[in-house]
Amino acid sequence: MSVSPEQVRHIAKLARIAMSNAELERLVPELNNILGWVEQLAEVDTGGVEPLTAVIDQKLRLRADAITDGDCREAILANAPDAEHGFFAVPKVIE
C-alpha cells in the first residue's frame, strides 16, 4: 500500500496539522518509504494469534467510587493560553 498526495492531505486534516503543498509533497515519499518498510509484517503468519493488549499481565483496577480530587480550577487554568471567567477560551465557533 502506498499513499497519494490526496491521502496525505486527508491524514494531515485528520491530524489537525496545517500543511503547505510543498510540505505535503515532501512527506509523500517519506511516508511511503516508512510504510513500504513496515509492510514486511505481512510475511508473518499471525493466524490464530490474539493481538497483545497488556504487555505485563494484570487486571485493570477499579478504584473506590469516591471524590479524591477537585476544587483546583485555578491550577487547571494556570497554563491556558487564554482563559476567561474561569473557563478555557477559544476562538468563536458560532457566528
Added chain:
Amino acid sequence: MSELTSKTIAELRDGFRSGDFTAREIAETYNAAVAAAKTLNAYTVETPEDALAAAQAADEARGNGDPGALAGIPLGIKDLFATRGVDSTAGSNILKGFKPTYESTVTANLRKAGAGMLGKLNMDEFAMGSSNETSAYGPVLSPWRRKGSNVGLTPGGSSGGSAAAVAADIAPGVTGTDTGGSIRQPAAFVGICGIKPTYGRCSRWGVVAFASSLDQAGPMAKTVRDCAILLEAMAGFDPKDSTSLDLPVPQWEANLSSNLNGKRVGIPKEYRIDGVPAEINALWDQGIEWLKDAGATPVEISLPHTKYALPTYYIIAPAEASSNLARYDGVRYGMRAAVEGGLDDMYGATRAGGFGAEVKRRIMIGTYVLSAGFYDAYFTKAQKVRALIKQDFRNAFQQCDVILTPTAPSAAFGIGETTDPLAMYLNDVFAVPASLAGLPAMSVPGGLDGQGLPLGLHLIGNELDEQMVLNAGLAIEERAGFTARPEKWW
C-alpha cells in the same frame, strides 16, 4: 572540591553520611559545574536554588540523624517529567513556557528520598529520536570526541541531555525515559549505565506521554550500583497510573551480587545481523567470556521474530503517539498560534508551528495506521506480531536467566550525519524487542572502539527480574574495568 563530581552516587551518599563533606558542598560544586558546561547544551533549565534547598534540608536531616536514601544527592531530570513550577516542555515548542502545577510521581519519589534537582535535561522532541537532534532547543553535544577529531558527536537519544550530563560530570545521576531504547542507546554512546525497568515499575503519572504501552522511566548513572540506588527510589506502585504494578519495590542495591554461578546467559542468534562493525561483535564475544568468568553458562537461544520488532514498533509507537499528542490543541496549555479564522484553523496552525518535523512525521504515520480501512492491516497486525515477540521471550526464558546482546549497532555518530529517518530508526534494532515485551533491560559500558568511543553491552531480563539484569551488569562492570573518560574540551 571538584573531585566531588567524579564520585559515584554511592560514594557521595556514604561520604555525606559520614560527614566527609556536606550536602551543601555537593550541591554548590555541581551547580558550578552545570553553569560551566553550557557548551554541551545538556540542560534546558538550570535550577541551582532547588539543589541548594534540598541540600540544606539534607544537612539538617543528617544533623537529626535521619537523612533519606538520596539525601545530599542532586540529580538532573529529563525534560519529559513534570516538575512543579519549572518549565517542562518535552523538548518541544508546543509546550514552551509550560510550568506544571503538579509534580510527576517519579520526581516526587526522588524528592521524598531527599534528592535535589540541578535542572531539566535536553531531549529529542517528545522523546522521538535517537540523536537528540529533534529537540526544539537544538542538539546536545556529547562530551566524547573521536580520536584526533573535533567533529561534534551526538550523545544518542532521546535521553541525550541525560547521558551527556552524567558523562560530563555535571550530574551524578539522572532520570531518563525509554520507549524503544531511549535510556540504553544514549548510555552506550557515552559510556555510562542505564536501566529500563519492567513496564509498570515506575509510574508514568506526570511523564509526558509518547507511546503509553511502551513508556518507562529509569535511571542513568556512572555505575550499576548507582542505577540500583536510583531505581529503588523512583519505582513503586502509584494508583494514579492504571498500568502501575502493585508490587513492593525490591532491595536491588542490597541484593547486588556478581556471582553468577548456576545462571544461564542466553545469546540470541538473530542478533548477529549484517552491517554491524566487527568491533561490536567482538565486544559481545568478550561479554560472554566475562559472564562465564562470573560463573554463568552461555546458551544459544532463538528469538525468531526479532527482525520484525522495529517495523512493529514503528506502527505501534506512532499510533499511540498520534492519540497522545492530540491533546496539544492550543487550548489548555502550551502555545497557541495567532491566526485568523475559527477553531479548526487555530488547531491546524498551532500544531503546524508547535511540532517539529519528526513529531509531525510520526503523528502522520500514526493517524494513517489508525484510520478507517487501515486499522486492521497495520495496527491490529502489529499487535499480533507484538504478541509473537513477547512469546519468543517467554520461550527463551525457559532456557536462560538473562540475555546478552550489544546495546546499539554502532558507536556514537556525528551531528547531522544521519539524515534518513529509516537509518535513524535502525539505531534501536537491539533495544526495541525488549521494549515491545515490557522487559527490564540495561546498558553497561564494555570498552572503546578503534576511534576511542564507548560501546555498550545490553542485558535483558525476565519480567520483574531487574535483579538478574543488575547482577549480570555488575559482573560485566567488574571485569570490563571501564575507566575511560572524555577529555574535557568544553
